[in-house]
Amino acid sequence: MTTPRVVAAGASVLALLTATACGGGGGGGAADDNMHVWMYQDTLVVVQDAAVERFNAESDVQAVIDEVPGDNYEERLRTAMGSSEQPDVFFNWGAGSIQPYVEQDMLMPLDDLLAEDPELADAFIPSILEAGAVDGVQYGIPLRGTQPVILFYNEAVFEDVGVEPPQTWEDILDLVDAFDEAGVTPFALAGADPWTEQMWLQYLVDRIGGPEVFQRIHDGDMEGWRDPAVLEAAETVQDLVERGAFGDAYASVSYTEGGASTLLSEGRAAMHLMGSWEYSTHLDQDRAFAEEDLGYTVFPPVPDGEGDPANVVGNPTNFFSVTADTAYPEQAQEFLGYTSQEEYVADMVANGEVPTTTNAEEAVADSPNPEFATFQYEMVRDAPHFQLSWDQALPPETATPMVTEIESLFNGQSTPEQFVDALAAL
Amino acid sequence: MFAALPMVLVAYLSLTSWGGLGTPEFVGLENWSRLAGDPVMRRAVWLSLVLTVLNWIVQTPIALLLGVWAAGPQRNRAVLSAIFFLPLLLSSAAIAIIWRALLDPNFGPLAWLGPRLGLGSVDVLGGPTSAFAMIVFVTAWQFIPLHMLLYQGGARQIPASLYEAARIDGAGMLRSFWHITLPQLRHTITTSSVLMVVGSLTYFDTVLILTGGGPGTDTTIVPFLMYRAGFRSWELGYASAIAFTLVVVATVIALLLVRFTGFGSMRSTREGM
Amino acid sequence: MTTTTTRPRAAAAVRPRRSGSSGNRRRPNLLAGAGSLLWLAVVGVPLYALLVATFQRGENYTSDGPLTPPSDPTLDNYATAIENGLLGFVLNTAIVTLAVVVIVVALSATAGYAVVRSRTRWTNGVFRAFLLGLAIPSQAVIIPVYLIIVEMGLYDSLTAIVLPTAAFALPVCMLILVGSMRDISEELYEAMALDGAGSVRTFVQLVVPLSRPGLSTVAVYSALQAWNGFLFPLILTQSHDKRLITMGLFEFQGEYRVDVPGLLTAVVLSTVPLFVVYLVARRSLVAGLMGVGGK
Numbered sequence: 001m002t003t004p005r006v007v008a009a010g011a012s013v014l015a016l017l018t019a020t021a022c023g024g025g026g027g028g029g030a031a032d033d034n035m036h037v038w039m040y041q042d043t044l045v046v047v048q049d050a051a052v053e054r055f056n057a058e059s060d061v062q063a064v065i066d067e068v069p070g071d072n073y074e075e076r077l078r079t080a081m082g083s084s085e086q087p088d089v090f091f092n093w094g095a096g097s098i099q100p101y102v103e104q105d106m107l108m109p110l111d112d113l114l115a116e117d118p119e120l121a122d123a124f125i126p127s128i129l130e131a132g133a134v135d136g137v138q139y140g141i142p143l144r145g146t147q148p149v150i151l152f153y154n155e156a157v158f159e160d161v162g163v164e165p166p167q168t169w170e171d172i173l174d175l176v177d178a179f180d181e182a183g184v185t186p187f188a189l190a191g192a193d194p195w196t197e198q199m200w201l202q203y204l205v206d207r208i209g210g211p212e213v214f215q216r217i218h219d220g221d222m223e224g225w226r227d228p229a230v231l232e233a234a235e236t237v238q239d240l241v242e243r244g245a246f247g248d249a250y251a252s253v254s255y256t257e258g259g260a261s262t263l264l265s266e267g268r269a270a271m272h273l274m275g276s277w278e279y280s281t282h283l284d285q286d287r288a289f290a291e292e293d294l295g296y297t298v299f300p301p302v303p304d305g306e307g308d309p310a311n312v313v314g315n316p317t318n319f320f321s322v323t324a325d326t327a328y329p330e331q332a333q334e335f336l337g338y339t340s341q342e343e344y345v346a347d348m349v350a351n352g353e354v355p356t357t358t359n360a361e362e363a364v365a366d367s368p369n370p371e372f373a374t375f376q377y378e379m380v381r382d383a384p385h386f387q388l389s390w391d392q393a394l395p396p397e398t399a400t401p402m403v404t405e406i407e408s409l410f411n412g413q414s415t416p417e418q419f420v421d422a423l424a425a426l
Numbered sequence: 427m428f429a430a431l432p433m434v435l436v437a438y439l440s441l442t443s444w445g446g447l448g449t450p451e452f453v454g455l456e457n458w459s460r461l462a463g464d465p466v467m468r469r470a471v472w473l474s475l476v477l478t479v480l481n482w483i484v485q486t487p488i489a490l491l492l493g494v495w496a497a498g499p500q501r502n503r504a505v506l507s508a509i510f511f512l513p514l515l516l517s518s519a520a521i522a523i524i525w526r527a528l529l530d531p532n533f534g535p536l537a538w539l540g541p542r543l544g545l546g547s548v549d550v551l552g553g554p555t556s557a558f559a560m561i562v563f564v565t566a567w568q569f570i571p572l573h574m575l576l577y578q579g580g581a582r583q584i585p586a587s588l589y590e591a592a593r594i595d596g597a598g599m600l601r602s603f604w605h606i607t608l609p610q611l612r613h614t615i616t617t618s619s620v621l622m623v624v625g626s627l628t629y630f631d632t633v634l635i636l637t638g639g640g641p642g643t644d645t646t647i648v649p650f651l652m653y654r655a656g657f658r659s660w661e662l663g664y665a666s667a668i669a670f671t672l673v674v675v676a677t678v679i680a681l682l683l684v685r686f687t688g689f690g691s692m693r694s695t696r697e698g699m
Numbered sequence: 700m701t702t703t704t705t706r707p708r709a710a711a712a713v714r715p716r717r718s719g720s721s722g723n724r725r726r727p728n729l730l731a732g733a734g735s736l737l738w739l740a741v742v743g744v745p746l747y748a749l750l751v752a753t754f755q756r757g758e759n760y761t762s763d764g765p766l767t768p769p770s771d772p773t774l775d776n777y778a779t780a781i782e783n784g785l786l787g788f789v790l791n792t793a794i795v796t797l798a799v800v801v802i803v804v805a806l807s808a809t810a811g812y813a814v815v816r817s818r819t820r821w822t823n824g825v826f827r828a829f830l831l832g833l834a835i836p837s838q839a840v841i842i843p844v845y846l847i848i849v850e851m852g853l854y855d856s857l858t859a860i861v862l863p864t865a866a867f868a869l870p871v872c873m874l875i876l877v878g879s880m881r882d883i884s885e886e887l888y889e890a891m892a893l894d895g896a897g898s899v900r901t902f903v904q905l906v907v908p909l910s911r912p913g914l915s916t917v918a919v920y921s922a923l924q925a926w927n928g929f930l931f932p933l934i935l936t937q938s939h940d941k942r943l944i945t946m947g948l949f950e951f952q953g954e955y956r957v958d959v960p961g962l963l964t965a966v967v968l969s970t971v972p973l974f975v976v977y978l979v980a981r982r983s984l985v986a987g988l989m990g991v992g993g994k
Contacts, residue, residue, distance in 0.1 A: 066938060069950040075657050076937045079845065082446040083854035085937070100660070104447045191552060192638060249531035251552025251641045257952060259532055268532070400659040401466070408642030413554060433835060435843030492738060495731035506735055510742055511985065515973040517927030519945040520966045523952055524749055527959045533760070534959070535748055567741065572988060579989030628836035631929040635949065649838045657934065662842050669839040676836055 034064045035328045035335070038077065038090035040318070041067040043284040044144065044277065047347040051338045061331045063089075070256050074396070081106060081323075088326040089335060093392040094131040094140050094319045100395075101321075102134045108322040110138040113333045123340035128356040131388065132319040140319025141336040145276070145353025146380045147315040149199045152278055153271040154264055155295040157184055161270070165297050172300060176245045179270045185247035187240075188269035190255035194407035195391055199273050200240075201406060202313040202390060203299045204233035210307040211385040218393050225423035229306075234409055234416035236302070241412055251411050258285070265289040273299070275314050276376055280352040283368065290352075296372060298379060312383040315392065317356045349373065354380070398426050433673065439666035446660055457667040466643055467668065470651040471675075473558070477647055478626040478679075480562045481569075485622060486615070489570045493577020494607055507578075514571045522635035525564050526551070554644040557637050561645055564636060565629055573618045580614030581607065620683050627676045648672050753777070753964040760960050776964035785968055787940065788947035792926060793972065795860050795943060799925035800918050802865040803872050807917055808910070811876035812902050816888075826877065832870035837863065841934055848935050859935040860943065864928050868921040875920070875990060879913030880906060912990060919987030926973060944969045 037052065039045050045067055052063045066087065068076050074097070080086055081101060092098050101107050114121040121129075124142050132140025153165055161182045166172045179186040190196045205213055209229025216224035224230075240246070247269070253259040261278060263269040265286045272278065282290035301309035320339065322332040338344055345355045349367045354360060354376045367373035380386065391399040405422045408414040414422065440457055444450035461467055496507050513521065529536050531549040540548040550556045584607065592602040608615075630649040633639060639646035639654060646654070649672060656665030752760060754772040814826045837844075844863050853859040883906060891901045907914070932943040942950070951965045977984055 068937070071950075078446055078660060079657070079934060080855070080937050082845075083849040084852055085855040100445055100447060106447065192640065194640075249537075249549035249552060252529070252531055252549055252557075252637075253552075259530070263532060397659040397661050400654060404640070404643055404646075407640055411552070411554070411641040413642040413644065431847065432840035432843035435846060436840055439842060439846075488734075488738065491731050491734055495735050498731075500732065506739055507985075508981070509739060509746075510735075511977070512746060513742060514923075514988070515970055515977055516966075517929065517945045517948075517969070519927070519929050519948050520969060523948055523962065523966055524745060526952075527752070527963055528745055528748060530959070567745075570738075571742075575985060575988045624836065628838050630838050631945075635952070649836065652838065653841075656842055666842050669842060672839045673835055676839075 034062050035088045035326075035331055037063050037065050037320075037335070038087040039065050039067050040073050040091050041069050042277065043280050044348075044351055044353065047344065047351060047353070048143070050347050051335075051341075051344050054341075054343065055335050055338055059331055059334070061328050063331075063335060086323045086325060088328055089320050089322050089332050091143065092140060092319050092321055093315060093388070094317075095134065095388065096393045096395065098139055098319075098321055099134055102137075102139060106324050107139045108324050108326070108329065108332075110141065110322070110333070110336070113336070114138055117337065120337055120340055123357050123359075125356050125358060125360075127386075128316050131316045132321075140321045141339055142317040142356045143320045143339045144318040144356075145348050146317050146356050146376070147275045147277060148312040148376060148380055148383075148386070149203065149273060149275050149299070149314040150278070150296050150376070150379075151271060151273050151299055152264065153295040153297070154267055154269070154289075154293055156293045157267045157270045158295070160267075165295060166300050168300050169302050173243070175270070176240070176243050180244050184267070185263065185269040186245045186271060187247075188253075188260040188263040188272040189246040189250040189410075190253045190260035191246070191251040191407065191410055192254040193256060194403040194410070195389065196255050196260065196274065197406050197410045198390055198403060199275075199313065200237060201233055201409075202387060203273070204236050204302065205229050206307045206311050206313060206385075206387060207299065207302040207305040207309065208232050208236075208307060209305075211311060211387055214387060214390065214393075222398075222424050222426055225420055225426075230423070231416055231420050234419045237409055238412070238416055241410060246410075261285070265294075276352075276354070279369070279372060283352050291369065296375065308384050310379075310383050311385045311387065312379060313387040313389070315389055316380075316386050401426055436666045436670050436673070439663055440670050442663045442666075444662045446662055450663065453663065457664045460664065461667045461671070466646070467648075467651065469643060470646050470648045471671075473645070474627060474647040474649075477558075477562065477629070478623055481565060481626045482619060482622055484562055484566045485570050485573055486619065488566070489573035489618065490577050490611070490615070492570070493574040493579075494581045494603070494611075496574060496578045497581035510571050510574060512571075513568050516568070518568065518629075518631035519635060521564060521568050522632045525560070525567075526636055529560065551637055552641055554641055557641060557645050561629070561633060561636065564632060565626070568632075569622070569625065573622065576614055576618045576621075577611065580611045584610040616683065620680055623679055623683065624676050627672065627679070648675075749963055749967065752960045753967050755960045757958045757960055776960050777968065779961055780965045780968050783951070783965075784939070784942075785944075785947060785965055788942050788944045789969070789972060791857060791940075791942060792944040795857055795864070795928075796922050796925040798857075798861045799865045799868065800922050802861070803868050803921040804914060804918055806865070807869055807872040807876050808907065808914060809902070811873055811880050811910075812906050814873070814877050815880040815883075816898070826873070829870050829873050832867075835867075835870075837867040838930055841930055844931070845934050853935075855936045855938055855941055857936075857941060860928065860931045861925075863931050863935075864925050865921070868924045872917040872921060875916050876910060876913045879910045879916075879990075883909050912986065915983045916987040916990030919984055923973075 037048070039048050045065065048065055052065055056062050073091075077087075077090060077092075078100075086106075098107060120141070128142055128146065129138070132138060132142065151166070157179075158165065161178055161184065163175055163178050164171075166175055176186045202214075209227055209232075213224065213227045213229045216227070250260075253263075255261070255274075258281075260269075260272060260274075261281050262285075264272040265282055279290060279294065279296075282294055298309070320336055322329070322336070326332050340357055345357055345359070345363050346366065348355050349363050352368060352372070354364055354367075354373050357363070360377060364370060364373035364377050387393075391403055394402065402423060405414070405419055408422075409416070409419045439450060441452060441454060442450035443453045443456070492510070496503055496510075516524075528534050529550045531537055531552065536548055536550065550560055588606045588610070589602055592606055597605065628649050629647065630653060633645055633647060633650045634653070637645040639650045648668065652665050652668040652672065655668060656662050659665075751768060753776050754774070755769040756771060756773050756775070810825075810829075814822050848854050848859045848863075853862075887905055887909075888901065891905050896904065927945060928943070929945045929949075932946045933949070936942070936946070948962075948965055948969055951962055
């Protein structure tokens, strides 16, 4: 490097630094003059995209959607919330997932908005809206359909093997044997994403011991993990694993990469316990399969279980919250109102979602699969208890090691007893 | 500023409870006493040490032999060396993604190959031992080219006259390798080992993408545990205690290696090179 | 693989210009030759599978064998990857890499010069402190780096990646450069001094030209660090238009679903710029990396 080049290089560094620093924007909310809306990236974002388009047509402030990859959505959100580059409006799971931000006064209370706009307040099913409140203060407005966990199955595979969908736990065990013999994996399972394994455990604990078991844990009593229902659920998991219910190659399958869903649609697996969004995933990837061969049913009761078989686990819905420091408080609140508009609800329905608005019952008739939508709607409406995903209900410092323990249980790396001990020690 | 100040901050943060929002709250030695009794941490330390040792055992001989070979006069050496170099151009992230795709139990080449070899379905990344072995293998795949280059450079510095003399003495190939090549390469071995060991303690991208620390915690080595505690559990104070431990261990190992192998004196002995 | 023993020693591509240092091993090592072929398979087969996959259609990927050439080759994957904004990520990465290289080369050259020439206690202390930095893995300080970046208001900017990446590449680069600058003989400095050259002129006219190999090593090393960096972009940036190539790949992994060929195509494309550099500057790249451990 000769002299002029050194000088030139130095100059270009300075230029670059200034350029990048400007590009990055030094503090004070979003760098550009747009209202940033953070969305969890999946196939359903089209609904929010359309809403943003409508919003932008009428507003002087332009909204932009930042799609954040699902795998590390919460991580990204929290690092951004700790900085000056906070989103203006962001997707979340309500209650526990926004608690830390509420504690730091980082969110805008929405009580006034609801008081001023009774139509918005009345648009949602009250129990669902409630899940967006922390300590009685509303911080979230529902933005998605309800997401119960459903037992999906491939009707073509059932026909080939000549069996019927399960009604009871005995059916499940018989089906496992039948499919195993036929060379089909009974249940697709995305073991690399332990929250999918958590669904099994949540249903089992609820069916065996009822919602009280987890409520005690949620209230902060880790000894609650020692409830016999948890042990029995863990033993049931162990039994399923040993019977080959999930095949022998599930531990490194990822849900976000689509592995488990593809196994189901290709008929290499017969069933898949998954959130209702599985339907729109298939609609997006393999429309023919979603419309013709995708079957669904409820999680069956467990013998001598105390829990109501009508109970549901999953995500009641997702919420939009507004950051307290946003530069566009009015516009953000206005944008939240779009989530109950007719077009928005229609878009949700068209994408296979079941809205949490009070008028959903009529709307679901227009669903691409009205039967599925009605099934889902009634399932949620009639559920005595809707358990939010454990990893969203618990604070992250407990949830993170918990899902790892669940993964170890499913991989046969820990026994049910070790599993219970490890969780009680959290 | 981005190296020294952070160390002080890490030490301070390890005495606090901080969730990434608001201000860290001083809690004294709480994180440290928890760290001492944490079975996951103990296991992570063990796994890190095993990984470090295995990496060294796997990578050093291969890199050394390949490097010495590449320094030789073989005709196709240049072409092969060029191919061997390719993994160096790939990022850890890219390499981990490639191997994940190749090893996918349902949709990868392995899924195609497995049944044809009569293995049934093979879930390499899902088995505790095999996942760990894969980390060792993939990091070897990634880093052997670098160490090979180091050895190639080192081997070129060995005066040919030494080999001539050995040949006149009637020493065979193995003997001259043992008595000339190895001793002459000792500085290179040290350099390469220090890089390997300190590097092994920091593999993070590979673990995150390839196994996510799993199955269970079977590939959760210390840097990944720190990341998990910090940016998944949001216990940044506790994660700082883990981080501080990591730095101390890395420094101690590096210093020990340097002491025992005379790396420190190397610079003077080879001055003017 | 048996070779003639009379082959000229000039065969070695990157040999230090030093007489009598030829690594002319006369007996071709059969064992090592066989081993190298084995390693060729270990390195080559996955790379081949990678390349083949990128020309395969998503739906054929699982049915065609991984090692047979695609029955129905396509360039669609490349088009899709480019449509998905890969080029933007490459551009961001290039900016970051360039900035890191320039900063590191400039700082380590001047600091290295200071360490070599002024033998004060202070500069030596600073140098020692730098060497200690060798053992500090960047992973271990990501939390305070995050804190500092946030406090500086740099979160989610490319600068947020440039600064710490450069800082963590510095210790190794200093070590390399100090080694290479110490080799400059005292007489040359004296000659410069006799000419009445000040320290700036000495630096520019003597030290920089003579430590060129060291400087190229430093440039190569820091460029690779920047291009392949993962943790800093992961924690310190989030928005789409600040995404670097490694993060882009990481996130494509979730976006592409089971479109493995699409994902692998992105991987291949992400390597193209470095590959081009490699083709153009193979010698200095190889020599540069050898230099990392050479001192």
